[in-house]
Amino acid sequence: MRHEISAVVESPLVQIATAAEAMPGSIKLCYGESDMPTADFICRAADEAARAGHTFYTHTAGAPELREAIAIKIRELQAVSYRPSEVMATVGGTMAIHVTLRALVGPGDNAVIVSPAYAIYVNSVAMSGGESRQVPLAANGARFSLDLERLERAIDANTQVLVVNSPSNPTGWMMTDDEQRGLAAIAARHGVTVLSDEVYERLTFDTDIAPSMARWIDDKDRLIVVNSFSKTYNMTGWRLGWAQASESTIRTLYKAAEFITSNPASIIQQAGIVALRDGEDYVRDLRAHYAARRAQVTAALGTLPGVVLPEPMGAFYAFPRIAGVTASTLFAAELLRATGVAIAPGSAFGPSGEGSIRLCFAASEATITEALERLGRYLRLRIE
Ligand SMILES: Cc1ncc(COP(=O)(O)O)c(C=O)c1O
Numbered sequence: 001m002r003h004e005i006s007a008v009v010e011s012p013l014v015q016i017a018t019a020a021e022a023m024p025g026s027i028k029l030c031y032g033e034s035d036m037p038t039a040d041f042i043c044r045a046a047d048e049a050a051r052a053g054h055t056f057y058t059h060t061a062g063a064p065e066l067r068e069a070i071a072i073k074i075r076e077l078q079a080v081s082y083r084p085s086e087v088m089a090t091v092g093g094t095m096a097i098h099v100t101l102r103a104l105v106g107p108g109d110n111a112v113i114v115s116p117a118y119a120i121y122v123n124s125v126a127m128s129g130g131e132s133r134q135v136p137l138a139a140n141g142a143r144f145s146l147d148l149e150r151l152e153r154a155i156d157a158n159t160q161v162l163v164v165n166s167p168s169n170p171t172g173w174m175m176t177d178d179e180q181r182g183l184a185a186i187a188a189r190h191g192v193t194v195l196s197d198e199v200y201e202r203l204t205f206d207t208d209i210a211p212s213m214a215r216w217i218d219d220k221d222r223l224i225v226v227n228s229f230s231k232t233y234n235m236t237g238w239r240l241g242w243a244q245a246s247e248s249t250i251r252t253l254y255k256a257a258e259f260i261t262s263n264p265a266s267i268i269q270q271a272g273i274v275a276l277r278d279g280e281d282y283v284r285d286l287r288a289h290y291a292a293r294r295a296q297v298t299a300a301l302g303t304l305p306g307v308v309l310p311e312p313m314g315a316f317y318a319f320p321r322i323a324g325v326t327a328s329t330l331f332a333a334e335l336l337r338a339t340g341v342a343i344a345p346g347s348a349f350g351p352s353g354e355g356s357i358r359l360c361f362a363a364s365e366a367t368i369t370e371a372l373e374r375l376g377r378y379l380r381l382r383i384e
Helices: 012-021 040-051 064-078 092-104 120-127 148-154 177-190 247-257 266-278 280-302 328-339 365-383
Strands: 087-090 110-115 131-136 138-140 143-145 159-165 193-197 223-228 241-244 357-360
Touching: 012 328, 040 266, 064 087, 064 241, 064 266, 087 092, 087 247, 092 120, 092 159, 092 193, 092 223, 092 241, 092 247, 110 120, 110 148, 120 131, 131 148, 148 177, 159 177, 177 193, 241 247, 266 280, 280 365, 328 357, 328 365
Parallel strands: 110 131, 110 159, 159 193, 193 223
Antiparallel strands: 087 241, 138 143, 223 241
Protein backbone atom coordinates (compact mmCIF):
# COMPACT_ATOMS: atom_id res chain seq x y z
CA MET A 1 0.00 0.00 0.00
CA ARG A 2 1.17 3.52 -0.72
CA HIS A 3 2.10 5.40 2.44
CA GLU A 4 -0.01 8.44 1.41
CA ILE A 5 -3.14 6.30 1.66
CA SER A 6 -2.28 3.84 4.41
CA ALA A 7 -1.23 6.72 6.70
CA VAL A 8 -4.75 8.19 6.67
CA VAL A 9 -6.04 7.69 10.20
CA GLU A 10 -9.58 6.55 10.83
CA SER A 11 -11.66 9.51 11.86
CA PRO A 12 -12.14 9.67 15.66
CA LEU A 13 -15.71 10.68 14.84
CA VAL A 14 -16.32 7.29 13.25
CA GLN A 15 -14.76 5.56 16.27
CA ILE A 16 -16.96 7.52 18.71
CA ALA A 17 -20.09 6.97 16.63
CA THR A 18 -19.41 3.24 16.33
CA ALA A 19 -18.99 2.95 20.09
CA ALA A 20 -22.18 4.98 20.63
CA GLU A 21 -24.19 2.76 18.29
CA ALA A 22 -23.37 -0.22 20.48
CA MET A 23 -24.73 1.60 23.58
CA PRO A 24 -28.47 1.56 24.23
CA GLY A 25 -29.82 5.03 25.07
CA SER A 26 -26.82 6.86 23.67
CA ILE A 27 -27.19 10.28 22.03
CA LYS A 28 -25.11 10.98 18.94
CA LEU A 29 -24.19 14.63 18.49
CA CYS A 30 -20.83 13.73 16.99
CA TYR A 31 -21.65 13.78 13.28
CA GLY A 32 -22.20 16.81 11.10
CA GLU A 33 -25.75 16.14 10.09
CA SER A 34 -29.31 16.77 11.11
CA ASP A 35 -31.54 14.10 12.60
CA MET A 36 -34.35 15.23 10.25
CA PRO A 37 -35.10 13.20 7.12
CA THR A 38 -34.91 14.82 3.69
CA ALA A 39 -38.09 16.75 2.85
CA ASP A 40 -40.85 14.90 1.08
CA PHE A 41 -40.85 17.17 -2.00
CA ILE A 42 -37.24 16.21 -2.66
CA CYS A 43 -37.86 12.50 -2.13
CA ARG A 44 -40.82 12.67 -4.52
CA ALA A 45 -38.63 14.36 -7.13
CA ALA A 46 -36.12 11.50 -6.94
CA ASP A 47 -38.90 8.95 -7.28
CA GLU A 48 -40.33 10.74 -10.30
CA ALA A 49 -36.87 11.11 -11.85
CA ALA A 50 -36.28 7.36 -11.65
CA ARG A 51 -39.62 6.64 -13.31
CA ALA A 52 -39.08 9.32 -15.95
CA GLY A 53 -35.93 7.56 -17.13
CA HIS A 54 -33.16 9.58 -15.47
CA THR A 55 -31.25 6.37 -15.02
CA PHE A 56 -28.33 6.83 -17.41
CA TYR A 57 -24.90 8.38 -17.09
CA THR A 58 -24.90 12.15 -17.39
CA HIS A 59 -22.01 14.38 -18.39
CA THR A 60 -19.32 13.97 -15.70
CA ALA A 61 -19.87 17.58 -14.65
CA GLY A 62 -23.58 16.98 -14.26
CA ALA A 63 -26.72 17.28 -16.37
CA PRO A 64 -26.86 20.65 -18.18
CA GLU A 65 -30.14 21.54 -16.45
CA LEU A 66 -28.59 21.01 -13.00
CA ARG A 67 -25.51 23.07 -13.84
CA GLU A 68 -27.82 25.80 -15.07
CA ALA A 69 -30.00 25.63 -11.93
CA ILE A 70 -26.89 25.95 -9.76
CA ALA A 71 -25.62 28.92 -11.77
CA ILE A 72 -29.00 30.63 -11.39
CA LYS A 73 -29.02 30.00 -7.63
CA ILE A 74 -25.49 31.40 -7.23
CA ARG A 75 -26.56 34.58 -8.97
CA GLU A 76 -29.77 34.84 -6.96
CA LEU A 77 -28.07 34.34 -3.59
CA GLN A 78 -24.63 35.88 -4.00
CA ALA A 79 -25.13 38.35 -6.85
CA VAL A 80 -22.09 36.96 -8.68
CA SER A 81 -22.21 35.57 -12.19
CA TYR A 82 -21.17 32.04 -13.07
CA ARG A 83 -22.06 30.31 -16.33
CA PRO A 84 -23.24 26.68 -16.26
CA SER A 85 -19.87 25.75 -17.81
CA GLU A 86 -18.20 27.24 -14.72
CA VAL A 87 -20.05 24.82 -12.46
CA MET A 88 -19.53 21.11 -11.94
CA ALA A 89 -21.82 18.79 -9.98
CA THR A 90 -19.91 16.39 -7.73
CA VAL A 91 -20.48 13.44 -5.43
CA GLY A 92 -20.98 15.63 -2.35
CA GLY A 93 -18.81 18.60 -1.49
CA THR A 94 -16.32 15.91 -0.46
CA MET A 95 -15.49 15.01 -4.04
CA ALA A 96 -15.22 18.67 -5.07
CA ILE A 97 -12.70 19.29 -2.27
CA HIS A 98 -10.74 16.14 -2.93
CA VAL A 99 -10.39 16.59 -6.68
CA THR A 100 -9.50 20.29 -6.21
CA LEU A 101 -6.71 19.53 -3.74
CA ARG A 102 -5.58 16.63 -5.85
CA ALA A 103 -5.37 18.97 -8.85
CA LEU A 104 -3.48 21.71 -7.03
CA VAL A 105 -1.12 20.02 -4.58
CA GLY A 106 1.64 17.47 -5.11
CA PRO A 107 4.89 16.37 -3.48
CA GLY A 108 6.94 19.43 -2.51
CA ASP A 109 3.85 21.66 -2.45
CA ASN A 110 1.93 22.87 0.54
CA ALA A 111 -1.62 23.96 1.34
CA VAL A 112 -2.28 26.63 3.96
CA ILE A 113 -5.44 25.75 5.87
CA VAL A 114 -7.38 27.95 8.28
CA SER A 115 -7.93 25.73 11.32
CA PRO A 116 -9.45 24.09 13.30
CA ALA A 117 -10.93 22.56 10.19
CA TYR A 118 -12.81 19.62 8.77
CA ALA A 119 -10.26 16.80 8.39
CA ILE A 120 -10.84 16.28 4.67
CA TYR A 121 -8.42 19.07 3.74
CA VAL A 122 -5.35 17.71 5.54
CA ASN A 123 -6.18 14.19 4.46
CA SER A 124 -6.70 15.08 0.80
CA VAL A 125 -3.43 17.03 0.84
CA ALA A 126 -1.70 14.06 2.47
CA MET A 127 -3.14 11.67 -0.13
CA SER A 128 -1.71 13.98 -2.79
CA GLY A 129 1.73 13.77 -1.17
CA GLY A 130 1.73 17.44 -0.13
CA GLU A 131 2.19 19.26 3.16
CA SER A 132 -0.56 20.94 5.21
CA ARG A 133 0.17 24.12 7.10
CA GLN A 134 -2.58 24.75 9.57
CA VAL A 135 -3.05 28.35 10.64
CA PRO A 136 -5.13 28.56 13.81
CA LEU A 137 -7.94 31.04 14.21
CA ALA A 138 -7.25 33.46 17.02
CA ALA A 139 -9.59 32.80 19.94
CA ASN A 140 -10.36 36.04 21.71
CA GLY A 141 -12.52 34.84 24.60
CA ALA A 142 -15.93 34.36 23.08
CA ARG A 143 -14.91 35.12 19.49
CA PHE A 144 -12.78 33.56 16.81
CA SER A 145 -10.98 35.75 14.33
CA LEU A 146 -8.59 35.30 11.43
CA ASP A 147 -5.01 36.30 12.10
CA LEU A 148 -4.18 37.63 8.64
CA GLU A 149 -0.52 38.27 9.43
CA ARG A 150 -0.03 34.73 10.63
CA LEU A 151 -1.84 33.45 7.57
CA GLU A 152 0.47 35.40 5.28
CA ARG A 153 3.58 34.23 7.15
CA ALA A 154 2.58 30.61 6.50
CA ILE A 155 2.71 31.12 2.73
CA ASP A 156 5.90 30.45 0.81
CA ALA A 157 6.93 29.80 -2.79
CA ASN A 158 5.60 26.22 -2.57
CA THR A 159 2.12 27.20 -1.38
CA GLN A 160 -0.41 26.22 -4.02
CA VAL A 161 -3.69 26.79 -2.22
CA LEU A 162 -5.19 28.58 0.71
CA VAL A 163 -8.16 26.73 2.20
CA VAL A 164 -10.88 28.45 4.15
CA ASN A 165 -14.26 27.26 5.34
CA SER A 166 -16.81 29.85 6.42
CA PRO A 167 -19.19 29.37 8.16
CA SER A 168 -16.84 26.94 9.77
CA ASN A 169 -17.05 23.36 10.80
CA PRO A 170 -16.25 22.94 13.70
CA THR A 171 -16.13 26.47 15.16
CA GLY A 172 -19.21 28.23 13.74
CA TRP A 173 -16.88 31.15 12.91
CA MET A 174 -17.97 33.23 9.95
CA MET A 175 -15.60 35.51 8.08
CA THR A 176 -16.16 39.23 8.42
CA ASP A 177 -15.93 41.54 5.39
CA ASP A 178 -12.51 42.68 6.56
CA GLU A 179 -11.28 39.11 6.89
CA GLN A 180 -12.59 38.21 3.43
CA ARG A 181 -11.03 41.31 1.88
CA GLY A 182 -7.73 40.64 3.69
CA LEU A 183 -7.61 37.00 2.65
CA ALA A 184 -8.36 37.90 -0.98
CA ALA A 185 -5.54 40.47 -0.91
CA ILE A 186 -3.04 37.98 0.53
CA ALA A 187 -3.96 35.36 -2.08
CA ALA A 188 -3.56 37.91 -4.88
CA ARG A 189 -0.23 39.18 -3.51
CA HIS A 190 1.22 35.66 -3.49
CA GLY A 191 -0.53 34.33 -6.58
CA VAL A 192 -2.12 31.56 -4.53
CA THR A 193 -5.45 29.91 -5.40
CA VAL A 194 -8.20 29.96 -2.77
CA LEU A 195 -10.37 26.95 -2.05
CA SER A 196 -13.43 28.34 -0.30
CA ASP A 197 -15.65 25.71 1.26
CA GLU A 198 -19.09 27.29 1.55
CA VAL A 199 -21.25 24.28 2.34
CA TYR A 200 -22.79 26.08 5.34
CA GLU A 201 -23.46 29.26 3.37
CA ARG A 202 -27.23 29.15 4.03
CA LEU A 203 -27.00 28.22 7.71
CA THR A 204 -26.33 31.60 9.30
CA PHE A 205 -28.03 33.22 12.25
CA ASP A 206 -27.52 36.96 12.27
CA THR A 207 -27.40 37.47 8.50
CA ASP A 208 -29.40 35.96 5.65
CA ILE A 209 -26.42 34.32 4.04
CA ALA A 210 -22.66 34.00 4.44
CA PRO A 211 -21.12 36.13 1.68
CA SER A 212 -19.19 34.02 -0.82
CA MET A 213 -15.48 34.58 -1.43
CA ALA A 214 -16.63 34.97 -5.05
CA ARG A 215 -17.77 38.46 -4.05
CA TRP A 216 -14.14 39.29 -3.24
CA ILE A 217 -12.12 37.38 -5.82
CA ASP A 218 -12.99 38.12 -9.45
CA ASP A 219 -10.30 35.96 -11.02
CA LYS A 220 -12.07 32.63 -11.41
CA ASP A 221 -8.76 30.94 -12.21
CA ARG A 222 -7.70 31.75 -8.65
CA LEU A 223 -10.83 30.73 -6.75
CA ILE A 224 -12.61 27.42 -6.41
CA VAL A 225 -15.81 27.54 -4.40
CA VAL A 226 -17.22 24.30 -3.04
CA ASN A 227 -20.83 23.91 -2.05
CA SER A 228 -23.25 21.10 -1.28
CA PHE A 229 -26.87 20.05 -0.98
CA SER A 230 -26.05 18.08 2.17
CA LYS A 231 -26.52 20.70 4.87
CA THR A 232 -28.85 23.17 3.15
CA TYR A 233 -31.46 20.56 2.28
CA ASN A 234 -30.71 17.76 4.74
CA MET A 235 -29.44 15.58 1.91
CA THR A 236 -26.24 14.24 3.46
CA GLY A 237 -26.80 10.68 2.30
CA TRP A 238 -27.70 11.68 -1.26
CA ARG A 239 -24.14 12.76 -2.05
CA LEU A 240 -24.57 15.84 -4.21
CA GLY A 241 -22.42 18.96 -4.23
CA TRP A 242 -20.64 21.22 -6.64
CA ALA A 243 -17.51 23.17 -7.49
CA GLN A 244 -17.52 26.56 -9.22
CA ALA A 245 -14.47 28.12 -10.89
CA SER A 246 -13.27 29.20 -14.32
CA GLU A 247 -14.37 27.07 -17.25
CA SER A 248 -10.85 25.79 -17.80
CA THR A 249 -10.45 24.83 -14.12
CA ILE A 250 -13.80 23.07 -14.17
CA ARG A 251 -12.80 21.19 -17.31
CA THR A 252 -9.58 20.04 -15.63
CA LEU A 253 -11.47 18.90 -12.56
CA TYR A 254 -14.13 16.96 -14.41
CA LYS A 255 -11.62 15.27 -16.66
CA ALA A 256 -10.11 13.82 -13.48
CA ALA A 257 -13.48 13.12 -11.84
CA GLU A 258 -14.47 11.03 -14.87
CA PHE A 259 -11.96 8.42 -13.70
CA ILE A 260 -12.68 8.68 -9.98
CA THR A 261 -16.43 8.78 -9.45
CA SER A 262 -17.78 9.81 -12.85
CA ASN A 263 -21.04 11.77 -12.53
CA PRO A 264 -23.13 12.01 -9.36
CA ALA A 265 -26.21 9.74 -9.60
CA SER A 266 -28.60 10.95 -12.31
CA ILE A 267 -31.70 10.54 -10.16
CA ILE A 268 -30.14 12.59 -7.35
CA GLN A 269 -29.17 15.35 -9.76
CA GLN A 270 -32.83 15.70 -10.76
CA ALA A 271 -33.86 15.88 -7.11
CA GLY A 272 -31.21 18.55 -6.64
CA ILE A 273 -32.81 20.69 -9.35
CA VAL A 274 -36.13 20.52 -7.51
CA ALA A 275 -34.45 21.33 -4.17
CA LEU A 276 -32.89 24.45 -5.69
CA ARG A 277 -36.11 25.47 -7.43
CA ASP A 278 -38.68 24.81 -4.71
CA GLY A 279 -36.60 24.72 -1.52
CA GLU A 280 -36.59 28.31 -0.31
CA ASP A 281 -39.43 27.94 2.22
CA TYR A 282 -37.79 24.77 3.47
CA VAL A 283 -34.43 26.51 3.94
CA ARG A 284 -36.12 29.39 5.75
CA ASP A 285 -37.80 27.01 8.20
CA LEU A 286 -34.58 25.04 8.69
CA ARG A 287 -32.65 28.20 9.57
CA ALA A 288 -35.31 29.17 12.11
CA HIS A 289 -35.13 25.69 13.61
CA TYR A 290 -31.33 25.81 13.94
CA ALA A 291 -31.45 29.34 15.33
CA ALA A 292 -33.68 28.05 18.14
CA ARG A 293 -31.31 25.15 18.79
CA ARG A 294 -28.34 27.50 18.82
CA ALA A 295 -30.07 29.68 21.41
CA GLN A 296 -30.82 26.59 23.50
CA VAL A 297 -27.26 25.29 23.36
CA THR A 298 -25.66 28.70 23.94
CA ALA A 299 -27.84 29.32 26.99
CA ALA A 300 -27.30 25.85 28.46
CA LEU A 301 -23.53 25.74 27.90
CA GLY A 302 -23.28 29.21 29.43
CA THR A 303 -24.40 27.77 32.77
CA LEU A 304 -21.86 24.93 32.83
CA PRO A 305 -18.68 25.18 34.91
CA GLY A 306 -15.40 25.67 33.05
CA VAL A 307 -17.05 26.02 29.64
CA VAL A 308 -16.28 28.90 27.26
CA LEU A 309 -18.32 28.94 24.08
CA PRO A 310 -17.36 31.21 21.18
CA GLU A 311 -20.77 32.05 19.77
CA PRO A 312 -21.49 30.15 16.56
CA MET A 313 -22.32 32.61 13.77
CA GLY A 314 -23.19 29.91 11.27
CA ALA A 315 -23.30 26.14 10.59
CA PHE A 316 -24.80 23.93 13.32
CA TYR A 317 -21.99 23.31 15.75
CA ALA A 318 -21.01 24.54 19.18
CA PHE A 319 -17.27 24.33 19.83
CA PRO A 320 -16.77 25.07 23.51
CA ARG A 321 -13.43 24.98 25.29
CA ILE A 322 -13.60 22.87 28.42
CA ALA A 323 -11.31 23.85 31.26
CA GLY A 324 -8.82 21.14 32.16
CA VAL A 325 -9.27 19.16 28.93
CA THR A 326 -5.90 18.52 27.32
CA ALA A 327 -6.73 15.27 25.54
CA SER A 328 -10.13 15.74 23.94
CA THR A 329 -10.22 12.26 22.37
CA LEU A 330 -9.89 10.75 25.82
CA PHE A 331 -12.46 13.18 27.19
CA ALA A 332 -14.91 12.23 24.41
CA ALA A 333 -14.42 8.50 25.09
CA GLU A 334 -14.93 8.95 28.86
CA LEU A 335 -17.93 11.19 28.38
CA LEU A 336 -19.51 8.58 26.13
CA ARG A 337 -18.82 5.76 28.56
CA ALA A 338 -20.14 7.69 31.57
CA THR A 339 -23.17 9.41 29.99
CA GLY A 340 -23.89 7.87 26.59
CA VAL A 341 -23.40 11.27 24.93
CA ALA A 342 -21.24 11.15 21.80
CA ILE A 343 -19.52 14.38 20.81
CA ALA A 344 -16.56 15.00 18.52
CA PRO A 345 -13.17 15.67 20.13
CA GLY A 346 -11.72 19.04 19.13
CA SER A 347 -8.41 17.46 18.18
CA ALA A 348 -10.17 15.75 15.24
CA PHE A 349 -10.04 19.19 13.61
CA GLY A 350 -6.31 19.75 14.03
CA PRO A 351 -3.98 20.64 16.91
CA SER A 352 -5.65 24.03 17.43
CA GLY A 353 -8.91 22.21 18.21
CA GLU A 354 -7.39 20.48 21.23
CA GLY A 355 -9.08 21.44 24.51
CA SER A 356 -12.45 21.89 22.83
CA ILE A 357 -15.30 19.59 21.89
CA ARG A 358 -17.71 19.83 18.99
CA LEU A 359 -21.35 19.30 19.55
CA CYS A 360 -23.72 19.22 16.59
CA PHE A 361 -26.97 20.95 17.49
CA ALA A 362 -28.94 19.83 14.41
CA ALA A 363 -31.08 17.66 16.67
CA SER A 364 -34.47 18.00 18.33
CA GLU A 365 -35.00 20.23 21.37
CA ALA A 366 -35.65 17.20 23.57
CA THR A 367 -32.50 15.41 22.41
CA ILE A 368 -30.34 18.45 23.07
CA THR A 369 -31.92 19.06 26.47
CA GLU A 370 -31.19 15.50 27.51
CA ALA A 371 -27.63 15.57 26.12
CA LEU A 372 -26.78 18.85 27.82
CA GLU A 373 -28.21 17.69 31.13
CA ARG A 374 -26.01 14.62 31.01
CA LEU A 375 -22.97 16.69 29.97
CA GLY A 376 -23.67 19.17 32.78
CA ARG A 377 -23.91 16.45 35.40
CA TYR A 378 -20.66 14.95 34.12
CA LEU A 379 -18.78 18.23 34.18
CA ARG A 380 -20.01 19.09 37.67
CA LEU A 381 -18.93 15.68 39.00
CA ARG A 382 -15.57 16.13 37.30
CA ILE A 383 -14.71 19.29 39.17
CA GLU A 384 -16.02 18.13 42.55
C1 LIG B 1 -16.93 21.95 6.06
C2 LIG B 1 -17.44 20.80 5.30
N1 LIG B 1 -17.15 20.71 4.00
C3 LIG B 1 -17.57 19.68 3.27
C4 LIG B 1 -18.33 18.68 3.82
C5 LIG B 1 -18.73 17.54 2.93
O1 LIG B 1 -20.07 17.44 2.79
P1 LIG B 1 -20.74 16.56 1.67
O2 LIG B 1 -19.73 15.71 1.03
O3 LIG B 1 -21.79 15.77 2.36
O4 LIG B 1 -21.31 17.55 0.71
C6 LIG B 1 -18.65 18.72 5.18
C7 LIG B 1 -19.40 17.63 5.81
O5 LIG B 1 -19.50 17.51 6.99
C8 LIG B 1 -18.20 19.82 5.93
O6 LIG B 1 -18.48 19.93 7.22
